[in-house]
Amino acid sequence: MKTYINIIALLIAFNFAQAQELHYVKADNGLILREKPDRTSNRVTKLDYGTQLEVMEYTNLKLEVIDNNDVISGEWVKIITKEDDYSTEIGYVFNGYLTEEKLKKRFKVGFDELFSLSVDGLYAFVLKENKDTIDVALELGESIEEKNIRIKHHTDYKDIKVFQRYVNSVSIMNEGPHCDLLDWKSYYSSWVPLKPLKALNQFKTNSYTDDAWGKFKDVDINAFKQAVKTHCGDDWAELVKHVKSINEYPAVVSMSHISLKVVFTTMNDEKIEKIIVFEIPMGC
Known part of the structure; x- marks a missing residue:
């Protein structure tokens, strides 16, 4: 009887594991979700790179796709998206x-009909957009x-050419x-x-040394203290009244x-x- 119960438990665990078979979209340009397992079927939506989904059913309907002279083999599968419990898609x-490798979604911004730019593995959100500039906020730690x-x-x-630069600013810290x-x-x-x-049209962004993160122009220390008082208030000015440099705690130069x-x-x-301007969280 005990052996029978163990077999039932194993079958339940196996079925649960099968029901939770999570995958991620690895197609660079996204993957089309269709109503039926057929290329001529109606298109439901396009799943972005990194989209998490659950495989519900294997159809055994084989398919081969030619991608940049490579043959990609597989089959049609029924899936449900898993990223948002309130707006799932099935197809x-x-x-x-x-x-099965967990992938981060790409951050993507665009300029009308000209071009769009995407970044691998980046958590960020758009703050402001205008005709020629997009301001983006990076999540903490990104x-x-x-x-x-x-x-x-x-x-x-x-x-198409891409250039990069950074901006350093001063932050005053106060234990949080x-x-x-x-x-x-x-x-x-x-x-x-x-x-x-x-x-084609892919680039890798530059990284910066600690020296780059600390670069700043020469400033008058008294002018700096006055700026702290003007922009931050008297309590903050009190914190920096004894510092002799804009890089002396609680003041710090950092990339903004x-x-x-x-x-x-x-x-x-x-x-x-x-x-595209990426705003870096400071004082952390």
Whole structure:
């Protein structure tokens, strides 16, 4: 009887594991979700790279896809998206572009019909958009350094180049809270071109040394203290009244922004510049 109970328990555990078979979309340009396991079936939506989903059923309907001269083999599977309990999607996808390896979704921003830029494995959100600039806030602990970025053009072009620079600002810390002097003086590095990767219109962002993070222009210490009083208030000014440098605790110089500039050359030789500014949490 005990053996029978153990077998039942194993079967239940196996079925539960099967029901929780999580995969992630690894297709660079996203994966189409269809109503039925057929290429001619209605399209439900397009699942972004890194989307988490659960495989509900294997159809055994085999399929091969040619991708950059590579043959990708697999089958149609029925899935349900797992990222949001309130807005799930159900349908069929080709599992040749699924992986069990957990992937971070890509952060993506775009400029109308010109191009979009995506970054691998980055948690961030858009703060503000205008015609030529997009301001982005990085989540705490995230970095834009040493990230693979992709430029997807929406119109014909002759050339795409990407440049990077950083901005350092001063922050005053107070055992948790901090006051950032973002509207005072800052240090701006020069724009540095990013080296293209082998894949078309893909680049890797630069990383920075500790020396780069601490660079700043020469400032008068009394002017600095007055700026703290003006921008932060009397209590903060009291904290820095004895410091002799803007890099002496509780004051610290740190990177506040890293920007990417995309120079897009049209077929008519018109150069169009667009900038994405990544705001780095300071004082942490």
